[in-house]
């Protein structure tokens with residue numbers, strides 16, 4: 001047994017304390033020199049202490065905050081990490097990653113937090129209850145209504161991550177869990193856990209998170225999953241084998257614990273039938289496949305493993321790709337000249353080589369030789385380096401390994417297809433992937449592939465000359481868009497903006513009177529009490545307004561002269577406003593009717609308070625519906641009610657007003673939400 005005491009210990013952070021590794025040491029070597037650097041432990045962590053700390057401390061503290069409070073906290077944390085990211089870059093070289101790879105992992109993780117923070121403030125309420133969709137009218141007169149809401153789960157989010165993105169892999173799960181209001185227990189893959197540990201240290205040093213909001217387990221999880229229940233979530237990223245083992249845990253099954261998995265998949269890229277050599281799409285395709293093979297030495301869950309090409313272009317693609325791969329310098333990731341670093345470990349390298357042996361039974365290696373390639377840099381003989389390797393399979397319909405064996409390294413296989421339907425069939429042979437990309441300028445090709453293959457993919461990425469300058473890349477999971485895929489890819493879903501936050505929340509249908517529902521959501525709804533006792537709402541600052549505050553104004557009689565004036569002033573002389581006979585022939589109108597926009601203008605004329613005051617600007621109008629025509633001689637009145645308030649900055653906030661126009665019979669003529677920015 002070698003003496004491991006001199007190696008840097010990778011700690012866990014449990015129940016407010018840093019715990020050194022215990023049990024049999026797990027040694028972590030540098031991916032580039034092979035030198036032993038760190039030691040993690042193998043002791044089972046104290047599950048009761050972890051879960052108790054999270055649910056007693058972290059959960060209540062997070063749930064006491066609003067979505068906006070938590071989003072602001074996530075933003076501050078992201079900016080703090082950005083300031084200190086050099087520490088993470090410095091450590092990450094030993095995982096085999098280049099500086100470009102660090103940008104994906106570290107900066108990509110920070111960027112993901114920032115997007116979540118922004119969406120949390122823009123798309124979620126400034127309260128503690130998320131309103132999911134519109135109210136449902138489930139009674140005849142509206143005294144009993146339905147509304148879906150979501151609230152944070154009261155357990156923990158156990159996040160088990162893969163080795164390839166020690167920072168992004170954690171932050172992309174931590175950000176939505178924090179915004180949801182659920183404490184996290186992070187379990188990084190041991191091979192790169194020292195980078196995650198450093199990131200957690202930074203997070204704790206920031207002092208921005210409440211106690212108990214985040215804990216770290218390095219080494220093993222012990223029996224922790226056996227302690228989870230229906231308020232907990234397990235989000236797993238890693239191999240299909242481990243996912244199956246963990247999701248089969250009887251306790252998780254018995255407690256219906258949410259389990260989401262994002263696991264290895266056979267992602268593919270298709271060169272469209274329209275995109276031959278000499279087209280921008282062909283060049284883009286070759287560039288993208290090259291990038292996906294070499295970034296992170298191909299250790300990316302989204303990397304392209306299967307390269308599908310019209311049969312007549314196979315030779316041209318292999319030649320162009322080989323030419324590009326030949327320019328990639330493999331070597332010490334710390335060197336600026338290095339294009340591709342090392343795999344994470346010798347074990348990973350052996351795994352990739354054994355998968356290549358399997359692929360070799362069905363495909364010929366046409367570029368890259370693991371027995372003969374050069375590595376730039378000093379003292380790298382024990383590093384986990386491999387060259388990029390390209391295979392070519394002549395009979396992809398008959399192949400099996402090709403569609404189900406993932407070599408998680410710089411490896412891809414080219415195969416020819418006959419027509420778009422054939423390409424889609426080959427895509428689907430992967431039995432479910434995170435992403436497929438298609439390089440085509442032809443919307444018909446895009447549509448055919450979508451109809452035939454979208455059900456097998458979490459994401460479809462199309463690129464061509466029109467989008468190439470701004471396209472984000474096949475391999476980049478974006479915080480705005482969902483990440484995950486069906487079947488072989490794990491059947492899970494992460495990210496996707498607020499969708500990603502909702503994975504950590506419970507959706508509940510609430511039913512009751514409008515006042516009860518408004519009281520729960522903090523948002524006024526039609527049918528709830530209107531308070532008309534206060535001064536004009538445009539004269540009162542943001543802080544003084546309350547949902548339900550209402551102003552009624554009118555009536556105003558609409559005349560033929562009003563309609564004529566509006567028509568000639570704006571140029572809108574649509575016949576239904578101008579000509580009694582043709583208007584009457586229109587099935588929607590009794591005869592000549594007022595312009596809808598004229599009614600909106602008159603509504604503003606009735607409810608606006610003219611003096612300078614707290615209303616700074618009218619910023620929009622949502623959900624406008626014209627419900628009944630207004631004829632010359634009709635009278636209209638308006639009701640303006642504060643529906644919701646959203647603080648924006650320290651100086652002003654957004655007020656959402658419900659506006660209803662009625663006629664002399666009290667029938668609704670028009671209804672909409674008006675948005676204004678108001679001084680606090």
Ligand code: NDP
Pocket residue numbers: 160161162163164187188189190191219220221237238239240241242243245246262263264265300301302351406408
């Ligand atoms: P694993 O499935 O072995 O490990 C993933 C995570 O699960 C790690 O944190 C690991 O911890 C943990 N884990 C493993 N066994 C258990 C257990 N019994 N209980 C609790 N946690 C456990 O994946 P690797 O990271 O080693 O990668 C292996 C393969 O997974 C790759 O070769 C690739 O095919 C695939 N992969 C897929 C990714 C994707 O995003 N789709 C990303 C990365 C890998 P520990 O490291 O301590 O064992």
